[in-house]
Amino acid sequence: MDMRNALERLSAQAAPSGFEGPAAQVAAELLRPLMDEVSIDRSGNVIGVRRCGKPNAKRLLLDAHIDEIGLMVVGIEEGFLRFRTIGGVDPRMLPDRELTILTQPPIFGVVACLPPHVQKAGDSKMSVPISELMVDIGMSQKQAEKAVPIGTPMVFRGGCISLGDKQLCGKAMDDRSCFVTLLRVAELTQPAALDVDLYLVGSVSEEFTCLGAKTAAFAINPDWCVAVDVTHGATPDGQKDRTFPVGGGPAIGVGPNMTTWMTRRMIAKAEELELDYQLEVMAGHTGTNGWPMQISREGIATSVVSVPLKYMHSPVEVLNLEDMEHTAQLLAAFVRNLGEEAETPC
Secondary structure, X not given: OOHHHHHHHHHOOOOEOOOOHHHHHHHHHXXXXXXXXXXXXXXXXXEEEEOOOXXXXXXXXXXXXXXXXXXXXXXXXXXXXXXXXXXXXXXHHOOOOEEEEOOOOOEEEEEOOOOHHHOOOOHHHOOOOHHHOOXXXXXXXXXXXXXXXXXXXXXXXXXXXXXXXXXXXXXOHHHHHHHHHHHHHHHHHOOOOOOOEEEEEEEOOOOOOOHHHHHHHHHHOOOEEEEEEEEXXXXXXXXXXXXXXXXXXXXXXXXXXXXXXXXXXXHHHHHHOOOOOEEEEOOOOOOOOHHHHHOOOOOOEEEEEEEEEEOOOOOOEEEEHHHHHHHHHHHHHHHOOHHHHOOOOO
């Protein structure tokens, strides 16, 4: 499959937490040729199933969320929109940003900012609080009140573009890049005779409450689950012990949110395939869907695997396509023979 094209399609969808419909429709369309069944559940999760054909087969759930961070209109003043955040939005990223306001049809807006010529002394060194920022949509108060209902969501404008030979840059790579990685897993495992039923989930609202992962894991009741998400890519100003080189391969999570034998098996499969991989020590909550899935029902054996991503929660997130491919190869190897090779809980 053309992962670049699939990611460009998904990234272009405007679908913040709670409003994932456009991304879910595209995700389901991309998934449908690769699975036995594809549906969208009551929470909005996209769920694909490939059955191995064995009676009472055990179940493996691979999850990647399809929502993105965003903003929501809470008021209108002199034609400018006041807003609050959906998910972890860094206020430093907002002044002069281009936005898509999700009216019907969508309209364009920009986050207003003061030029340096009229700023007070010291203003340029400070982050402007969300409560003081407004969105300019080029309308009067009366026009804006008619065009933009209170509660309208907004997202960063744009899709993704190439950055060098192997990297892509754009919005919503967190975590639609990982859903595309799951599509590639489905493709890689098609020729193999699986010994487990495979569930691929594009979950909703991870950036808000992990709602989708909670409901999907409870409904599917898997024996094992893997949260596939992004982690922080290394940059010259990043903390060396908390970032991972883009192009260095998938980051395998190690810590209490991960079941020990699953972590060992991930590492073993990466070494068997001679794939570059990185170990990410996660001493507490991983900040992924791994935690809510791990504690679903009476508990589910869990692993977390991540794709390194620079500039997370910005409109210019950057990743390496080879990391996506290698993550897919690792997960496909993990899926094969899982029913036979799985260890007892520990």
